[in-house]
Amino acid sequence: MRMRLVERAREGDDVAFTDLVDLDGDRCYAIAYRILRDVERAQDAVQQAFLLAWRELPRLRDPERFDVWLHRLLVNACYEELRRYRRWSTRIRSLPVDGPGTPDTTLSVEDRDTLDRAFVRLTPEHRSVFVLHHHAGLPLAEIADVVGVPVGTVKSRLHYATRTLRAAIVADSQVDTVEARLA
Amino acid sequence: MNTPRDPDEILSAWLDEGPARLPDQTRRAIVVALPSVTQRWRLSWVPWRFPLMTNTMRAAAGIAIVAIVGVAGLNFLRPAVGPGSAPSQTPTPTATPEPSPTQMAQPSAIAAPIPSLTETFDSANGYSIGIGASMTVEKTDAPWGLPDAFDAIVSSLYLLRVGSDVIPDGVDVDAWIQTRLTQGTPGNCGAIRAELPEVVIDGHAGKIRDSCGEIEATVVAGGRAYLFTFWMPEVPLANGREIFDAFAATVQLRPEDVLTP
Known part of the structure; x- marks a missing residue:
């Protein structure tokens, strides 16, 4: 069909x-x-x-x-x-007229802001590999075909992007913990 | 508010957010523009490629390309409606909220075979390492620190990235490496290097971390810091540490071999 x-x-x-x-x-x-x-x-x-x-x-x-x-x-x-x-x-930054889709209520404003800031610092090449894998669910070999680089480069970019975003969350959590202790 | 603190859970939730349905206006704008965009037809009698090209055929093809470029150049001088101008017709956005599933959830861990590292890769970054016959290597000459400035040893199940760089004189080594781990490459998964367990690679002392789905060792030899990051992008490996150790056992650190620019 x-x-x-x-x-x-x-x-x-x-x-x-x-x-x-x-x-x-x-x-x-x-x-x-x-x-x-x-x-x-x-x-x-x-x-x-x-x-x-x-x-x-x-x-x-x-x-x-x-x-x-x-x-x-x-x-x-x-x-x-x-x-x-x-x-x-x-x-x-342009936001959707009726909001950013369905905001996940379990995601805090700080998390969202942290990830948004970390994500826009990634290169377009890192962003696309991250989204194609983690959102679209494409296998790495197919992503390599889509973006025209070897599979190893896809893995490397995915690794970098995932680490960057994870690190942003972890760093944010540590700041929260310190602030909670000081409060 | 119940906020999840698992980084992957937060990443999934964040990635789920956002519009998932193409606005009708955009859909209509594409459909309306179709008649104004002329399809580029492939001549049916031209094969996708000639199986064997003789020198004569190559010369003929070259002449044909020059002729086609000339005609195309003339056509280019005429005004045309194409997709380059069409997107400006995009109407006011009206995103329809609809979540889509993300793929962050990790599958169950599996045990992978311990690789037979029968070949040797000699890096320009002052080390050599054993690799498997079916593995590929993407090399770099750049010092550890930039997003892609690592040698990548790739197998179907895992990736080993290795980088190295000179430690500046007079710095605190732990602090310097920590800074490189948290700036030059992102994060250290919240770990403080000085507090990590010891590891020895090729007789040189270092530190190792096994968390956040990766195993990462940093070792110092001859005034040079080496970073080894073992990562399992698709399927977590129950015996990831064993595989990392197998690689580590083949490493020879040769900081004196690095060519200084």
Whole structure:
């Protein structure tokens, strides 16, 4: 069914491609938001990735690789957004109009703030590997295919990103403990 | 408020937050833009690649590429609507809250075979180490400290990152390494190096930590600090320490061999 949609879209069937947008749009948006931490930029990245996918789809040799290929376009679109963001924008962060999704009530404001700050200090390459693995659940070999680096580099980046974020939480906890002792 | 203090649990909760449904406006903007984006057709008679290319074929291909680039250059001068301009049509965001499952939960630990380290990797960073035939090595020449400035020894189940750097004269070694562990590379999982258990690698004393899903040893030899981090990215290993020890037993520290820039 899905392969048939890819094949039809590759032959220029925009209805089939629209179905693919319906099938993959949410997943791509969730990934893009988590890499970019900004809803508007995530929407731009998703739009950019899908329109590029539509334009280049006839050149996709193997329809079964559509997912990997689409993820690659999406990650590249996110990189481009981050580059553009760093080049031109001020450090104002755009928040969702109706809040950041469903806030987890077990996550404290301090935790969220700590992780947000630690995450934006990661490079785009570290962010994408972390999100593709821990959010999208892609195996490391597939991530290597998506981002175009050896598996070892993916592991190394994932290790670095995970440690950075864990360390931020641990450091924050230690500050909390010290403050509690002093209070 | 009941706040979880397990770092992985907090990371999972944080990653779960955020919109998960593509706004309808964005979806519509993509669909509406499709007719204005021309698909790039692949000529059906052109194979994906020639199985064997002779010099004549290479020359012909080169001429063809020059011709195509010329035509493309002319086309480029004409105004066109493409995906580069399309994303500016993105409407006002209306994120739909919907959590999505994250993959932070770790599966059960397994015991991996102790590797047969029959080959030797000689690093530019002043050490050598045994590696398995099926392992790959990604080398670095940079001193320990930058995100990717480590040699990475990679197997299907684990990763061993090794880095080294010169300890500046006159510093407190424990404090200097601690700073490198918490700044040059992130964190030390809350551990204070001076309080960690001892380890000996190639006859040189050091400290070892086994926590947060990784085993990390720091050793000093000849005025140089070495960092060995053993990590199991996908499946935790019940015998991770044994495997780390197997690697450590093959290490030869040769700080005198490092070429100074």
